[in-house]
Amino acid sequence: MTSTAEPRWLNDEERQAWMAMAGIVFALPAALDAQLQRDAGITHFEYTVLAALSEAPDRRLRMSYLAQLANGSLSRLSHVVKRLERQGWVERTPDPQDGRFTVAQLTEAGWDKIVATAPGHVEAVRELVLDPLTRAQVKQLREIGLRITGGLGLDIPRRS
Amino acid sequence: MTSTAEPRWLNDEERQAWMAMAGIVFALPAALDAQLQRDAGITHFEYTVLAALSEAPDRRLRMSYLAQLANGSLSRLSHVVKRLERQGWVERTPDPQDGRFTVAQLTEAGWDKIVATAPGHVEAVRELVLDPLTRAQVKQLREIGLRITGGLGLDIPRRS
DNA sequence: GCTCATGAGTTGAAGCGTCAACTCATTACT
């Protein structure tokens, strides 16, 4: 990809587009993290884990599949679920079908937590991302996002 | 911002646009960090610091101003510059004009480092962000980015 | 001149993510 010197710098149009994108990539995760931290005291990754569990059948998932849904490593998930378990929001048990798997189960308290947290987070997404755009731009954003993510490793898109 | 339950969920178009954006925000920083780590052994923040210094008059800047340019806290910058100093890429001296300030000076080795690193990073930005898009989409992206970043705290856009 | 307020910068502790090493259950092979 980068063996020797390439002189292909960015022109004005490209530089402006890139700076705008860099601004988003820098500020948007920070803003969403801040909202969740302030209103719910959890990280965005913890939110994603709880949300994924809340939508699963019986509100339970195997750790390895949950890690895929949440776009994180199994190690990261293991650390996080340990914290969530300490909070009483998730419980871990070995899978009866196959002892190699661990099943993460959302508790009643965990369900209450995600139910209380989700509307505010969706509202933040709407305010920060969707509301500033016209309907046409929302469509354009979808196309642009698909093209860019297509060039990276594919992603399993999940809910807000 | 979020006091009680709001029922304003996302429709299909909005959800798809948001998922595309979430994919970018998740994967793009990871991909750019990985490129820099692999090709230069530095983080994206370290790259931004070196790049900002390389473009400053005399290749030197006050820490506090450098922190603004790099979009980071002074504390974070202090830790990072300590590492960069250990590598021999930056030197710190008290500002002769005002002893409260510290001036970070890019060394010759630091200059060589950023000169060697920048083309590959710009190339990665081009490959991952610009190349997948049509010219029209590049323009749309700029507008979309400006609108979204406008709704967040403003940013001092800086070079690639 | 002295004291105090201000703000730049540093430092160390704590939290989170990554990486590599490890355990363990199951399956495949002989």
Add this chain to the structure above:
DNA sequence: AGTAATGAGTTGACGCTTCAACTCATGAGC
């Protein structure tokens, strides 16, 4: 049956970021 291979999950160490507490130089007010 016995052994090795595989892959899920956990763990601990390390690195980076944040936060709060601290030092220190300067300027303002008396």
